[in-house]
Amino acid sequence: MYGWTGKILKVDLTTGRIWRESLPVELIHAYLGGRGLGVRLMRGFHTLDPFAPDMPLIFSVGPLCGTAAPTTARLAVVSRSPLTGTICDCSYGGHFPWRLKGAGLDALFITGASSQPVVLSIRGDKAELVPADALWGNTVPETIASLADAGSVAAIGPAGENGVLFANIMMGEGNGSGRGGLGAVMGRKRLKAVVVNGDRTVLIADRQRIEHACHDVMRLFRASPIIFGELGIAEYGTPALVDLVNQRRMVPTENFRRTFFTESRNYSGPAIRREYGTQKGGCYGCPIQCLKMTPRGEYLPEYEALSHFGALNGISNLSAIVRANTICNELGLDAVSAGATLSAWGEGRGRFPTADELPGLLTDIGHRREDGALLALGSRRVAEQLGNPDLSMSVKSLELPAYDPRGAYGMALAYCTSNRGGCHLRAYPLSHEILRKPVATDRFSFSGKARIIKIAEDTNAAVDSLMACTFSFLGATLEEYAELLSATTGFEYSPQSLREIGERTYLTERFYNCANGFSVADDRLPERFYAEPGSSGDGIEVPAIDRARFDEELQKYYRIRGLTPQGTFADPGYLEKSP
Amino acid sequence: MYDQIAKYTNKLIADRSAVHGWVAFAAQDDRLLTSGEPQLARLAGDVLGRLDALGLVAARPSLPFADFIVQRTSADESFIIPRDTETRTFLHDIPFIRSDEFATDGPKLLARLLGNRKGVIVEGVGIVAVGAVTVEQAYINYSSVFHATFVKYLQDLLTGGFLLDGEREAFDGFRNDWLRPLGAEGLRFRSGPLTEPAVILSEVATVGRYTVECGLVDSFFGNISCRSDDMIYISQTAASLDELDGCIDPVPFAATSTTGITASSELAAHRRIYETTDARVILHGHPKFSVVMSMQCEREDCEITDCWRDCPHVRVLGETPVVAGEIGAGGLAKRVPPVIGESGRALVYGHGVFTTGRQDFAEAFQSMVEVENWCRHEYFRRLAER
Numbered sequence: 001m002y003g004w005t006g007k008i009l010k011v012d013l014t015t016g017r018i019w020r021e022s023l024p025v026e027l028i029h030a031y032l033g034g035r036g037l038g039v040r041l042m043r044g045f046h047t048l049d050p051f052a053p054d055m056p057l058i059f060s061v062g063p064l065c066g067t068a069a070p071t072t073a074r075l076a077v078v079s080r081s082p083l084t085g086t087i088c089d090c091s092y093g094g095h096f097p098w099r100l101k102g103a104g105l106d107a108l109f110i111t112g113a114s115s116q117p118v119v120l121s122i123r124g125d126k127a128e129l130v131p132a133d134a135l136w137g138n139t140v141p142e143t144i145a146s147l148a149d150a151g152s153v154a155a156i157g158p159a160g161e162n163g164v165l166f167a168n169i170m171m172g173e174g175n176g177s178g179r180g181g182l183g184a185v186m187g188r189k190r191l192k193a194v195v196v197n198g199d200r201t202v203l204i205a206d207r208q209r210i211e212h213a214c215h216d217v218m219r220l221f222r223a224s225p226i227i228f229g230e231l232g233i234a235e236y237g238t239p240a241l242v243d244l245v246n247q248r249r250m251v252p253t254e255n256f257r258r259t260f261f262t263e264s265r266n267y268s269g270p271a272i273r274r275e276y277g278t279q280k281g282g283c284y285g286c287p288i289q290c291l292k293m294t295p296r297g298e299y300l301p302e303y304e305a306l307s308h309f310g311a312l313n314g315i316s317n318l319s320a321i322v323r324a325n326t327i328c329n330e331l332g333l334d335a336v337s338a339g340a341t342l343s344a345w346g347e348g349r350g351r352f353p354t355a356d357e358l359p360g361l362l363t364d365i366g367h368r369r370e371d372g373a374l375l376a377l378g379s380r381r382v383a384e385q386l387g388n389p390d391l392s393m394s395v396k397s398l399e400l401p402a403y404d405p406r407g408a409y410g411m412a413l414a415y416c417t418s419n420r421g422g423c424h425l426r427a428y429p430l431s432h433e434i435l436r437k438p439v440a441t442d443r444f445s446f447s448g449k450a451r452i453i454k455i456a457e458d459t460n461a462a463v464d465s466l467m468a469c470t471f472s473f474l475g476a477t478l479e480e481y482a483e484l485l486s487a488t489t490g491f492e493y494s495p496q497s498l499r500e501i502g503e504r505t506y507l508t509e510r511f512y513n514c515a516n517g518f519s520v521a522d523d524r525l526p527e528r529f530y531a532e533p534g535s536s537g538d539g540i541e542v543p544a545i546d547r548a549r550f551d552e553e554l555q556k557y558y559r560i561r562g563l564t565p566q567g568t569f570a571d572p573g574y575l576e577k578s579p
Numbered sequence: 580m581y582d583q584i585a586k587y588t589n590k591l592i593a594d595r596s597a598v599h600g601w602v603a604f605a606a607q608d609d610r611l612l613t614s615g616e617p618q619l620a621r622l623a624g625d626v627l628g629r630l631d632a633l634g635l636v637a638a639r640p641s642l643p644f645a646d647f648i649v650q651r652t653s654a655d656e657s658f659i660i661p662r663d664t665e666t667r668t669f670l671h672d673i674p675f676i677r678s679d680e681f682a683t684d685g686p687k688l689l690a691r692l693l694g695n696r697k698g699v700i701v702e703g704v705g706i707v708a709v710g711a712v713t714v715e716q717a718y719i720n721y722s723s724v725f726h727a728t729f730v731k732y733l734q735d736l737l738t739g740g741f742l743l744d745g746e747r748e749a750f751d752g753f754r755n756d757w758l759r760p761l762g763a764e765g766l767r768f769r770s771g772p773l774t775e776p777a778v779i780l781s782e783v784a785t786v787g788r789y790t791v792e793c794g795l796v797d798s799f800f801g802n803i804s805c806r807s808d809d810m811i812y813i814s815q816t817a818a819s820l821d822e823l824d825g826c827i828d829p830v831p832f833a834a835t836s837t838t839g840i841t842a843s844s845e846l847a848a849h850r851r852i853y854e855t856t857d858a859r860v861i862l863h864g865h866p867k868f869s870v871v872m873s874m875q876c877e878r879e880d881c882e883i884t885d886c887w888r889d890c891p892h893v894r895v896l897g898e899t900p901v902v903a904g905e906i907g908a909g910g911l912a913k914r915v916p917p918v919i920g921e922s923g924r925a926l927v928y929g930h931g932v933f934t935t936g937r938q939d940f941a942e943a944f945q946s947m948v949e950v951e952n953w954c955r956h957e958y959f960r961r962l963a964e965r
Binding site: 216219220222223224225226228229230231232236239240241242243244247265268269270432434435436437438439440441447448450451452455456458459479480482494495496497499500503556557559560 | 606631667691696697710711712815826830834835839841842844906
C-alpha cells in the first residue's frame, strides 16, 4: 500500500490487550487520516462521557507523514473534550508522528483505563504496556527525558494526571499546542506516556512526481511574506503576529474589555529575539521551523501564550510571560485556556493576576489546589461559580484565542461554527482578514463570510486529515497538496475532492455534537462582543458586533451547510449514509 | 455581491483583458447568483454550482491568443505550461478544453478541471477562472491566465512563427490597434525627496494607479515602495497597484517591528536595494514584453535547466541587466540589488522589471516605460527577422 500503512494498533488499557488490525481501505480513502480518520473512528463512542473508560483516545497520522511532503510529519489526537463536551482533535508535530508511522501504523486506538500508571511502548512491530508508577507525578520534561532513549514521547504532566480540564498532551521536541483537555482524558486512563520508535519507510507511488510537487510547494513558501518573509514566522515564529494584531486593534486585553495594549511591544517578535537570541526549532522535516528556543533549549511562547499571559491579563513583563509558558509546558497545560481562565477570574475578583503571581497560580492549577482547584475547571465553570457567567470569554466553553472577534467578523462567525468550540484554526480567517492570503477580505464586513467560512472549514478539515501544518497554507494551496497526495498514494485527488472529504469530516463532527445536545444556542459569542465596542483609534473604528447581522450570517451558514435553522441535522440518519 | 461583480466586470473592461459585453460572473453565498452576458452567465452559474468556491468569471479575452495556443497545440495535449513566473509559481499549468470536447459535456468537464486548477481556457468561449473565497480572486486568476497566455503566445511566435490561417492578420491587428504607445506624458509626479508620511502614502498610491492606467502592468502584478529616513513605505502583499489606499505598510528599516509582515513578498529585495544603492523609490511590475524578452536567452550549450532559479549569468537587454531569481526568498533579493545600482533598472527572468528613482517616482516610472518600450521594439524586430 502506498502512503498509508493500512494498520491500526488497538490498546485496551483495562485488560492490557494490544493488537494490530487492518484499516478498511474504503475508510482510509473516505477520511484520509489524521483528524478525518480519527473523527470517523469515534463513531459509536461519541456520546460517551469523556472520562468513561470506553472513550477512545486516538492518535492518527496522515498519508503524507514520512514522505518529503513539507510540514506533513504531524498527527491528530482525537477524543471527546472534557472541557467542552464537543468532539475534539488536536494537531501535533515534533518527531513522534513519523516514528509512529515508522512503526507501521496509521493510528493508535486506546480505550479502557489502567489500574496503575502505565507507559505504552511501541518499538517497530512490538508494543507493550510498561508500569509507570515512578513517572507518575513527574513533569513533562522529566517524563520525556526518562523515556527518550526508547524513542519519541507523547506525555502528560501533573495537570493531565490531576484531571485539569484544559490539560494537554505534550509531544517531545516542545510541541504541545493542544486545546480541549485531552491530557485529562489520557490521565484518567492512567496512561502517562506513549513512547514510539519505528524506522520503516513509507512506500511512494511516484517519487519523481512528489519531488516536483515538493518544489512547487517550496516555491510558494518562499514567495509568501508570512512564511519566509524577513518579518515572517520562519524568522520570528508566531510572535511575528504580536505587533500586527495590536496595530489592527484586535488584541484581547484585560479579558476582552479592550482591544489594544500599548505594552505589547515588550513581547513582540523582535523584542524576544533581542532578549533571548532565539534559535530555530520545529517539527521533523519542516522547512519553516517556526518554533523558537533560547540557546539553552527553553521553548519560547507562541503568539497565543504571549498575548494571553500578556495583554489579556495586563502583563507586559516578558520574562514573566516566558516563565508562565514554561510552567505550562512542564505541567502539561493549555496556555490559551490557562491565560484566559486567569483573566476571567481576575475580572471577577476585580484584579488581574500580577506577573509575580502567575507561577504560583499556574502551579496550583496543575495540582488542583488552593485557587487552582477552581481555576482547573476552565473559565466557563469559574465564571458560573463566581455568579457571573458572562465573564467567560469562550464559545462552547473553549476559551477564545488572541484575536478579538470585533476586529474580524469572519473570525466572529468561525469561533461559533467551530466544532471544538471557540477556535481560530478550524477556518483560520486570520489568513484573509488580516494576513491577506490568498486575497484580502474586508474584516469589518459579514458579506460573503458564511460561504468563505464554510469553504475554509472544509479545506482545513482536509488539511488536518492530510496532517499538513496550517501555516503551509499561507503560501501553498490544496492544489499542490492534492498533487503530493496523488503522487504518494497513486490515487488521484483534486482540491475539490479533498474539500469534499473535509466537508464529510466537518459534518460528522457536527453530527456528534448535535447528538450531545449542541445547537444554535451554543453557536454564540459571549455577550460582551455584542454590547461593548473595542478600542478604536489610529483611524480604526472597532464597534460592537451587530447581533442581528451576525445571526443573519449564521443562518446563511446553516443553509449553506444544509442544516436546520437550529443548526441541527434534518436527517437523523446522516451518519449511516456516510462511509 | 453584485457590487463586487460590477467592480470586477468594469476592471476587466478597463484593463482591456476582456471584450466588452462578453463578461459574466457567478457568485454564491447561501444562494447562487449570476450576472453578465446571458450565455456566459448560464455557464458560469452551472459550473460554480458544482464547485465548493465563492466566485467564478467567464469572459472572452480581448485577444485571440489563448485560442491560438490551443489550436497550435498537438491533439494529444490537454494543458499548456507557460514559462512566466506567475504561471510557474501560482498556476503550474493551464488546462484547456477544445470546442468539440466542450460541446459534449462542457460544464461538467469544466467544473472538474476547475476543481483542480485556478483557470481554464475553453476554445471558442474564453477564459474561465474560479475564486475560492472572493469574486476578486476569480478576477485575479482570470488576469493571471490572460497574462500567461499573452506571454506564451508571443514566445511561441518567436520560436514557431505563424502557423494558423488568420493568425498573422490577427496579430497585425493586435500590434496596430490593440497595443497603445506607452509613455509618462501628462502624468504628474511629486518632486522628491519625499519625506512626509502622508505625502509618501498619497504618491505611492498615485503612481501605483498610473502604472495600471497607462497599461504598463496589470493591477495585481507588482509592488512599489518609497524610503524615508528610517522607514520603508511599501505596498502590501496581494494589493492591487491601482487600489493602494490603505494598503501600504510602513516598515521600520531596522527590524524593530513585525507589523510589516503583510508587506509585499519583495520587501527583502526593496530593502537591499535601498541598502546598496542611492535609490529613494522603487517600482516593480510585470510589463508583458519585458517578461517575454527576459526569457529570450541565446546562450548555447548551457547546462542550466532551471533558468528562473539557477542562472548565475547577467545578460543585458538594451541597457538593462537581466538576472535570475524567484519571488520573495527565492533568490531575487540577492541577485537584483548588485546589478540595479548603475542604471536604476533590472529585469528578472520570466518575472518583470525593477526600476529605481534617486529622488522621486518620475525617474522610476520613466525607466520602466523605457525598458518596456525597448523590449517591445526588440520583440517585433526579432519576430520580423525570424
